[in-house]
Amino acid sequence: MRSLVFVFILLLSLTISAQTGREARIDSLENALKSAGQDTTRVNILSELARSYGGVDSLKAFEKGFAAIALAKRINYLRGMADANINLAGCYLDYFDVDNAKKYFTIGNKFADKLVAKDSSSRNMKIWLRGKYNIGVAYGYEGNVEKEIERIAETIPYAQEMGDKMFVANANTSLGIKYSNLMLYKRAYEMFLISQKQYEEVGTPEDMLYHSLSFSSALSSMDSLKRMKSVLDIAKVNLDLIPNSFYEGPYQMELGLYHAKIGEYNKALVALDKAYTYYKEQSSSFYIKLIYQRYAEAYSGMGNFKKAKEYTLKYINFSDDEHSFNDKLGSYYSLAKFDAKLTNYKSAYNYLKDYVAALDSARVGELGNEMQQLEIQYKTATKEKEILALKNEKSEAALALQVKKSQNYLLGAVASLLALLLFIGFYAYNAKLRRARKKEREQEKEVSLLKQKQENEVFSAMIEGQEKERKRLAIDLHDGLGGRLSGISMNLSKLDKDEPKEYPKTQLKKVMKDLDDSLTELRSIARNMMPETLVKFGLQAALKDYCSSMTGNDTKVTLQFYGSEKGINLNQQVTMYRVIQELINNAIKHAHASEVLVQYMRDGNKVDITVEDNGVGFDKQEIESEKAGMGLSNLQTRVAYLKGDLEFNSEENEGTTVNVQINIDAA
Template sequence: MRALVFVFILLLSYTGSAQTGREARIDSLENALKLVGHDTTRVNILSELARSYGGVDSLKAFEKGFAAIALAKRISYLRGMADANINVAGAYLDYFDIENAKKYFTIGNNFADKLVAKDSSARNIKIWIRGKFNIGVAYGFEGNVKREIELIAETIPYAQRIGDKMFVANANTSLAIKYGNLSLSDKAYNMFLISQKQYEEVGSPEDMIYHSLSFTTVLGEMDSLKQMKSVLDIAKSNLEQIPNSFYEGYYYAELGHYYGKSGEYKNSIDALNKSYEFYKEDALSFYLKGLYQRYAETYRKMGDFKKAKEYTLKYMNFSDTNHNTDEIVQNYLSLANFEAELNNYEQAYSYLRDYVKARDTMRVSNLDSSLQQLEIQFKTATKEKEILALKNETSEAALALQVKKSQTYLLGATASILALLLFIGFYAYNDKLRRARKKEREQEKEVALLKQKQENEVFSAMIEGQEKERKRLAIDLHDGLGGRLSGISMNLSKLDKDEPKEYPKTQLKKVMKDLDDSLTELRSIARNMMPETLVKFGLQAALKDYCSSMTGNDTKVTLQFYGTEKGIGLNEQVTMYRVIQELINNAIKHAHASDVLVQYMRDGNKVDITVEDNGVGFNKENIVAKDGGMGLSNLRTRVAYLKGDLEFHSEENEGTTVNVQINVDAA
């Protein structure tokens, strides 16, 4: 879903401007083309027309672009060849022909490099940065977002140098979108804040709309709903200045997304319906495809699984080829869940089989890709060896020719010296190889010892944790429950000894209250040993129950649970429960926190657990000293059992945040 939304935004950045103001510019350029006589000026106008027709009329974009390339080549016009090739590449990019787009971007960028090397004027640098930026976009469409970010970042200093503030704002917004696509929400958020200030300085209302709608997607992923609404309001105020704007349909799509995340499902559907009105006439609209996912997600949250299934099928059956394997796998799983909720278990099973088949196909595809890469590396290495062997044969032939020309008495001496050198080299090589192998064996032994040591430490820590748990349980039973039961026994003995003449109602009420308190404490001890809610209803219900029990007059414990615990074994769920339980106890007991936030987020096989409090915090240098009191050793042992990572972020008087990252397959 995330990837689809960001591609949606990126497409808006290319097609939105095509609908505003281009017609007049195209007419002006076409008229100028009829009057111009100089070839270089004709190349410039043809090239500009190719760019202006991009996204509006692809046939004319290619016609003008190729005409510009042919004329520029005939008159050896370097700037024209750079600009025209880049514009033709842009036309291919609008048409989603990535292979040809990269081909012409590469040709144009090579000319642009030569152009800037001769004349680094602002006019030429603009062509250079446009080529670099857009070939980065082409890489992004292929899925190589890292390379796209590198190329876009490379253009920004040059745009700043020539004072092109608008390009810098657009580039920073593009980087923000890419960081969001990589789930780097913090980086994306900071880049959006930077570009927002830049757009406020030089941008038009349409630029502010584009930026705001892009920003809301990241804010939605971060669950920053208050700020998401304020940014949507900025988009709305700018939309009011542009009647019938291309972006209006997507504004309502994002507004529907906001309402859906806020729990206002009726408002969400109303907003999505308004967005649908803009795209319903075009059955192949990519934006319509994105809306289907928004509808499905909102109806799922509403519990209307029939509607959720209907829109998921519309998305799955959308007549294009842009469904990646990961999306197909996820949608089959969603359909299986919807059918199960509708009690259509046979169809649910069928979709579940499709899900497993698609997932296996995805894994095989990934394996094939890895094997192909290894095969290419092997062939490359083989070629290098063949070239080296050929060079050696050539050298030996030249040496033989020289030896033949030499005097006969030097032949034996030369051969002896060569033989000696070969022997010494061979001996040195074997000796070096023996030492390397010996060192490798020693390193393997050291690694094995370290691994054994680590396993022993984990086992010892686990045993120690179990002993501490048993000791704590014994103390709870002896000092708490045992003391209460002893008191009840003494009260009953006293009643028997006193032999009251009338019914001892008051004394028996006290004994009954003591029994109720004892039962409550017994249930609390039992819940700590093995939470019954977890066994019956799962991790989410158990955590919700525990967080509610820990919420009191002085402390508020909030749970945010995203994803599911399905597919995670009971032992692993219990261990996760213990980890969160220990972290909450630390926050309340040691950090004296009044507000504790617990987040459980699962994305595929990755589980992220975050516990954040507003307590007194601690100094990182003193974390070892506090280990005994806070049970950090026990925490690390449990996280190690889950094959996870544990991180603390805290400052004194600033609160504490604890992050636990777990791979479900590893656990």
Template sequence: MRSTVFVFILLLSFFGRSQTGRETRIDSLENALKMAEHDTTRVLVLSELARSYGGVDSLKCFENGFKAIGLSKKINYLRGMADAHINLAGGYLDYFDVENAKKYFEVGNRLADKLVAKDSSAANMKIWLRGYYNLGVAYGYEGNVAKEIEMAAKTIPIAQKMGDKMFVANGNTNLAVKYNSLAMLDESYEMFKISQKQFQEIGSPEDMLYHSISFSSCLASMDSLDQMKSVLDIAKINLDKIPNSFYRGPYYAELGLYYGKVEEYDKALEALDTSYAFYQGKKSYHYLKLLYQRYATIYAKMGDFEKAIAYTLKYINFSDSEHSPSDKVNSYFILAKYEAALDNYKDAYHYLRDYVIAVDSIRARQLGNDMQQLEIQYKTAKKEKEILALKNEKSEAALALQVKRSQTYLLGAIASLLALLLFVGFYAYNDKLRRARKKEREQEKEVALLKQKQENEVFSAMIEGQEKERKRLAIDLHDGLGGRLSGISLNLSKLNKDEPKEYPKAQLQKVTKDLNDALTELRSIARNMMPETLVKFGLQAALKDYCSSMTGNGTKVTLQFYGTEKGIDLNQQVTMYRVIQELINNAVKHAKATEVLVQYMRDGNRVDITVEDNGIGLNKNDFEEKEGGMGISNLRTRVAYLKGDLEFHSEENEGTTVNVQITVDAA
């Protein structure tokens, strides 16, 4: 088992909870519970106790978690119910009960969705972030890497926008660990470097310990031993600041790994002994299993294969149910190598047989029959040898004994050759399977990364589009409506200052005209923000109104509307309106079109939108340059939201045609 599993288990136990002063925090919470005067306070304290006892005391973790859920339901306290379910789920995750963890995370996340819909304060958003992020961790523990990365991509940008630096630092470290476990070492290294800077800025000693131990595992996989030692030195400085730290065992386990890689075996064993002493008597089975593997590796490098075999057997026979088939297969293969190094070919042969059985049970049954036949022949030859030895006085018997000895040697050589051929054949078979699995994992990683990249691009485009819309609205209000209102104000001030003796009809008519113009412009701005006609009368009326408003000053906009908008969700109608609005604006303002034709055609679930103009058009090079602009990017984002396709056809001086094909939810 690779060393990254060790860090992944460590991360599961500690992500999303306070990294400093665990015992002090628990004492403070117990005192706060005794002094609490209100049920809402008791719920939050009980929930936080469940979170703090996770990985420390399972009985108290679940006892406080269920009390918090029961009391929050009794008083109908939504925030308490969400927080308690999520913290209880974290407790199940600390003890590797992934099924129950996912169940309580999903309930807690549904409650958190309702909570932030009513009140999206920072405190409520942190509950929401913790729930969805750790649900991704649970999926990752099951091996669903794509789902875990999806949850991380969903939560980390929001936490960063909120300014929750600790959440972002922990999230980046978790992604680094995940990349390391997938052998994506370059990506893992870069993520660790980012989170290292974040922890140096805001982290406590335990935060730096947590990060350094995780980072050292990645550096070990990269064989970057000098940097691994410098990271472990940082961990030691912070470990000395925290008496009885949980990280004492993990630190010395990683230090032992480092000394083993640089061939300082005495120091490696001393570090592993310190880690082993820390875990003796504790239910930290996963760490002890890892230590047995590392002991075996060190002793094998030292040439002490007997101890290497003993520790490998301790690993195989460890009293838990977390061994995977690949663990046992690899362990039997390693035992065969160790026995062969001790010239114990018979034991090596038996371990190799166990290895073969684990790899391919069907072929192993046939091989078992062949081995039994060889064993019978071996025993028969041995018995005949003993009988002939009793007749050694006669020359003919001595000659026969010599012949039988030769036959025995020949059978032994044949058996050894068969064993060697089996070993080479199954090693090649196992290597082929390993390469196939590696290729499959790489393909899954590429798909997951492409999906994450696409989600990030859509998110960025939406944010930039919103900022552009706000900027445009500000300019319209300031330069357009603001200027008109300023002019009206100056005219009224001047009229008041001049104090006319006669009724100022001409001046008032001018002011009235300016006010009417301002109101017209205000309605135009409001229509651009949210067309009132669309909300009241539907998409067809809104488009007709907008096309009429854009007709004039040498431009004619014609609408052809076939079908209906009935049954289409209002949000989808608004997005369609925005797409058509943007295309008309581009045709009038940028393409300088004098005629624009807008067609809306609906057939069942399919909607086809075409906007055609007679403007200046674009050649291929100009179009590629504008393809990266915000206008087309926003169009593509909106069409993607509608689950549609967007196509441009444009020739210089021959106009532009844009086709949009959308599949709507309603029939």
């Protein structure tokens, strides 16, 4: 029961997070939609907007979702039809419309099946996995936990094969929660241990919090209090890393429950007070209802039956009026017990009558629920046995096949050896010649590889030396000449303030303006030679700073940065920055563009950089001619250093799109 309650709490928490954390993402997507030129790009952005608005603004969520489906259908864009239908289904699921959610999940999954049959790339497989996983969640909303577990378990092997460790961790935690709800605690415990290791490897502090609090709730139901404390300690470490986290309230409630279970009632009350303070402004919140129940348990353990009765009444009379039979039974029985302890025997008797009446009403329904739960447990166990038997059968068949292959390999080896012995006399001389020629070719290949390696090292050292020299010059210019000019400016400002009669004020102002212009130009040169923002804060911050600086009255430069620069060394980041800087300069200087869109997208070890402008364009044949000039040569050299591919798409008076694809491992 507590696991079910905690899952509901986390869903509410995530909804609150979505209402605040998605705002920047939604604004970015809306801006990208306005500047998107291609229909496929518009479909992708509309579909992502439908997903982002889900649970936040239902009207816009459905508006964007249906628009994405219509456009994808019109242009026959298979990936867009799969993604848009699955995202629209998610919108229906956000508002608990399970029938429509299943309808659009089914449509989207059919498109996703066709998509991965043609192209099973990681990008497409993620859409397929999301559709399969979430239709399982929809079944869970209907109470069909067996089918939900089956769907979730089905996705895990594919995600593991893709190397999507975060998806696998989330799926295993979900299975742990489901097994705990079914009171299959041993299986739940195993799943939580597996996902904990996975989150420790790839998860953020927020991911670790979600897992730890889910695990803690399950451990509470198992009465595994020592383990519950260790898991709550992990949650506290990660909570301290996230200021003002929405997990603060759930953590304090779980901590209060733990202290009450081990008899530390004063500590339990302290934790519950913190939780209540966190949620007291939300008077109708489910959290407050749960806190009332835990207050009553703590005060009862302390022997303060008056307070225990007070909070039990608050709990049973809570405004949402949603109480299960077990809630009512437990509450009436507790109220009868508290009044008896307070010698209010008449009131205790009345509560006891209410308890008996509720018990009679609950028996039939409870028996049906227990039978249904036992049936689900039986089917789940049977399904796992079937899967295990199938795996064993496959293993035996694979072993037999391997043995047969080994026998064939052995026979083939013997036949080859006999053939070799038979003809060795005839071909001894030719074999000797072939070995000599092969050795010569291998030596030539080795020399070529060494030469190429040496050239790469020289080129890498040259690039690194250039960047070091630029950095040194930037520091010298900024700290040396910049300091002197700043001092002159200050002295002249003082003279201007004193207003000496022997100096003309107009000339002083002109000198000061010249000095200020010199300082501005100096800082611009220093930033271009070695962007200080990149060294201190990374590639994203440096690009944002540069795009802002290049935006003026006649030109708008927009940056869309998806992914991160984590794991990319400084030399590679600087080279990427130079590539994007050169492309923006070309768009403004040569193409006379008024709008430039820069996209940085990272998926695993792959980085895609796209720079698109609305300038005058050019004839692609000029790229291959000598007219390209030094700028393009430098650009091609930098992309080659990153082991990347460079592609130009342009037509005269239609603008230009430049795509750069980089593999981080190769670079």
